[in-house]
Amino acid sequence: MSPTPLVQVRDLVTHFTRRVGLLGARREVVQAVNGVSLDVAAKTTLGLVGESGCGKTTLGRTILRLVERTSGEVRFDGRDVFALPPAELRRLRRRMQIVFQDPDGSLNPRLSIGRAVREGLEVHRLAEGAEATRRVEALLAEVGLPEGSAARYPHEFSGGQRQRAGIARALAVEPEFVVCDEPVSALDVSVQAQVLNLLVDLQARRGLSYLFISHDLAVIRHVAPRVAVMYLGRIVEHGPSDGIYHRPLHPYTQALLTAVPVPDPATRRPRIVLAGDPPSAVNPPAGCPFHPRCQHPGKDETCRTVRPELRELAPGHQVACHLADR
Amino acid sequence: MSGPSRAPLLEVRDLAVRFTGFDGVARAVDGVDLTVSEGETVGLVGESGCGKSVTALALLRLIEPPGHIAHGSSVRLEGRDLLALGAKEIRAVRGNHVALVFQEPLSALNPVLRVGRQIAEAIRAHEAVSRSTARWRAVEMLAAVGIADAERRAASYPHQLSGGMRQRVLLAMALACRPKLLLADEPTTALDVTIQAEILELLDGLQHKLGMAVLLITHNLGIVAERTRRVYVMYAGQIVEEAATERLFAAPAHPYTQGLLAAVPRLDERRERLRAIPGQVPPATAWPAGCRFHPRCPYAWEKCRTEMPPLLEAAPGQKARCWLVQEPGRRKSRPDGEVTK
Numbered sequence: 304m305s306p307t308p309l310v311q312v313r314d315l316v317t318h319f320t321r322r323v324g325l326l327g328a329r330r331e332v333v334q335a336v337n338g339v340s341l342d343v344a345a346k347t348t349l350g351l352v353g354e355s356g357c358g359k360t361t362l363g364r365t366i367l368r369l370v371e372r373t374s375g376e377v378r379f380d381g382r383d384v385f386a387l388p389p390a391e392l393r394r395l396r397r398r399m400q401i402v403f404q405d406p407d408g409s410l411n412p413r414l415s416i417g418r419a420v421r422e423g424l425e426v427h428r429l430a431e432g433a434e435a436t437r438r439v440e441a442l443l444a445e446v447g448l449p450e451g452s453a454a455r456y457p458h459e460f461s462g463g464q465r466q467r468a469g470i471a472r473a474l475a476v477e478p479e480f481v482v483c484d485e486p487v488s489a490l491d492v493s494v495q496a497q498v499l500n501l502l503v504d505l506q507a508r509r510g511l512s513y514l515f516i517s518h519d520l521a522v523i524r525h526v527a528p529r530v531a532v533m534y535l536g537r538i539v540e541h542g543p544s545d546g547i548y549h550r551p552l553h554p555y556t557q558a559l560l561t562a563v564p565v566p567d568p569a570t571r572r573p574r575i576v577l578a579g580d581p582p583s584a585v586n587p588p589a590g591c592p593f594h595p596r597c598q599h600p601g602k603d604e605t606c607r608t609v610r611p612e613l614r615e616l617a618p619g620h621q622v623a624c625h626l627a628d629r
Numbered sequence: 630m631s632g633p634s635r636a637p638l639l640e641v642r643d644l645a646v647r648f649t650g651f652d653g654v655a656r657a658v659d660g661v662d663l664t665v666s667e668g669e670t671v672g673l674v675g676e677s678g679c680g681k682s683v684t685a686l687a688l689l690r691l692i693e694p695p696g697h698i699a700h701g702s703s704v705r706l707e708g709r710d711l712l713a714l715g716a717k718e719i720r721a722v723r724g725n726h727v728a729l730v731f732q733e734p735l736s737a738l739n740p741v742l743r744v745g746r747q748i749a750e751a752i753r754a755h756e757a758v759s760r761s762t763a764r765w766r767a768v769e770m771l772a773a774v775g776i777a778d779a780e781r782r783a784a785s786y787p788h789q790l791s792g793g794m795r796q797r798v799l800l801a802m803a804l805a806c807r808p809k810l811l812l813a814d815e816p817t818t819a820l821d822v823t824i825q826a827e828i829l830e831l832l833d834g835l836q837h838k839l840g841m842a843v844l845l846i847t848h849n850l851g852i853v854a855e856r857t858r859r860v861y862v863m864y865a866g867q868i869v870e871e872a873a874t875e876r877l878f879a880a881p882a883h884p885y886t887q888g889l890l891a892a893v894p895r896l897d898e899r900r901e902r903l904r905a906i907p908g909q910v911p912p913a914t915a916w917p918a919g920c921r922f923h924p925r926c927p928y929a930w931e932k933c934r935t936e937m938p939p940l941l942e943a944a945p946g947q948k949a950r951c952w953l954v955q956e957p958g959r960r961k962s963r964p965d966g967e968v969t970k
Contacts, residue, residue, distance in 0.1 A: 354824075355821055463909060491676035491910070492889055492892050492893055493888060493905060493909075494905075496892035496903035496904065497905040497907075499903055500902060500905055503902075518821065519894075524894065524895075524896060524899060525894040548896070559823060561826075562823045562826035563822055563896050564852045564854065564856075565851050565854065565896055566851045566853070566878065566895070567897065569878070570897065574826060574830075576826050576830050577823045577826075578827070579777075580791045580794070581821075
């Protein structure tokens with residue numbers, strides 16, 4: 304690991320106000336990200352796992368400043384992302400990219416794949432004319448699209464191929480850091496493996512750093528040496544993948560891991576079945592955000608009233624739980 | 630496991646469903662045979678576009694034009710040919726004997742009716758009971774599917790419920806008439822993994838209590854491994870492998886099944902590299918000649934390109950639609966790494 308992480312997030316908070324009720328008469332505040340600190344080291348992957356509504360997507364977007372923060376800090380290569388003047392922010396944007404779950408979100412249906420990939424090159428004045436054409440072709444080949452793809456349109460491709468095009472578009476501007484937001488969740492198993500292998504290869508070849516966001520623990524395990532587990536806007540556990548998967552410390556991580564069905568009928572694992580749905584991010588519970596669903600037998604008054612901070616219980620392995628060492 | 634001693638609950642023979650469109654005829658389901666015995670949980674697994682959902686809809690004759698069930702198909706429930714029933718009779722079967730739940734509960738629920746009323750109406754559609762009895766049974770069903778405060782929840786509209794709760798409501802509706810067979814089409818795919826675990830546990834419990842059979846349709850091999858006793862694997866409109874669940878995972882016979890198992894990232898072991906299956910599923914309007922998997926198969930030879938293999942017995946109780954069953958020697962050429970194209 305390098306001494307200074309490429310991306311440093313400190314106490315990041317992102318709240319949204321939304322109008323609800325008849326004609327939007329009432330406002331409510333969604334506490335999507337609620338005080339998150341994490342680092343992404345150069346040339347490695349941090350896996351960010353959590354269920355829907357936990358704030359993982361908002362966190363990824365706030366880091367890229369696609370969403371404005373409420374408070375806290377994001378440093379990219381040592382520079383405060385939220386303090387940059389527009390011209391510098393634009394230069395920084397080239398170095399940070401995003402790959403979405405649904406590639407259609409980043410591919411304009413009326414632009415050929417070639418145009419879509421070329422756009423970034425031209426916006427950032429990296430190449431033009433014949434040079435741009437050559438680079439587009441090289442990128443499309445690098446992500447495994449067949450020759451002649453540049454002239455074709457998104458609808459002519461399968462889901463897996465469109466995701467490859469979305470990756471090519473993100474890589475066109477030669478970023479160092481890519482937020483991969485559920486990049487394989489919409490794909491079938493056989494194609495998902497192709498795209499995961501591609502992302503792993505590209506990282507090795509280009510020295511990329513990934514923040515890899517997914518709800519799928521098995522996918523995260525495959526791509527990330529370090530994992531952060533998010534619940535209701537907070538990181539509840541954070542550590543090396545081996546630690547998280549073999550010795551999970553947070554009751555939520557434990558439940559999450561036992562909930563995943565394993566494709567092997569010969570293994571029968573005890574399962575921790577949670578009760579109820581995650582609470583709303585509009586009204587997160589006091590104390591530990593997980594306490595209403597927590598199945599830990601030692602759950603007590605402290606859990607209901609005092610919010611646990613992240614504590615390091617094993618080297619590099621932090622957990623936000625009052626009971627983790629009991 | 631010995632085979633079923635009696636006639637199976639559900640017996641499907643040569644089921645074919647075709648859709649006529651601008652780009653030709655799509656043979657979405659093409660000669661499917663399957664059986665489900667009383668009380669049994671059977672998996673039907675495959676990726677998108679393989680025909681598994683269309684199969685479920687066809688069993689209840691819910692295929693709408695431009696689709697149709699081809700002549701020569703047969704679907705027997707307790708010996709009765711469902712395809713020969715009149716419109717009124719098939720309606721009596723739906724919900725009453727065979728119920729269906731699918732992935733997106735919102736599309737199955739009426740947005741402007743309270744959920745308790747929807748369940749009560751489903752009961753009254755099949756049984757001559759009073760409004761108040763139906764209403765009381767609806768609340769009872771909501772409690773049975775683990776909805777806390779069922780009385781109050783019965784008065785909710787679908788949009789007021791979370792995804793997990795809607796799926797419970799749908800289950801309550803499906804099970805209200807105590808069907809003998811539940812067709813569960815990706816019942817938990819839209820849900821978070823912790824909620825999925827809750828719903829699957831619930832389904833397990835209800836199945837035992839009601840003694841019903843379940844045809845569990847899913848793309849998730851983990852769910853198949855944990856929840857089923859027997860499995861059918863579907864690819865390109867056909868069953869390509871059939872086996873007891875343990876056998877399928879221990880010794881898959883079809884290269885597609887093998888490929889799927891090797892492609893899944895695993896929680897219980899870290900794989901250096903996933904073995905992807907090259908290429909993608911062809912469109913239903915243009916299934917390849919010969920074996921439909923041959924363009925993606927690492928072993929394919931001349932015969933595979935021209936002759937479609939039947940389901941061949943690979944081991945007792947295990948069948949695979951693959952010529953390798955007859956020529957196992959050709960498996961030696963098995964490539965080590967991922968196949969690139």
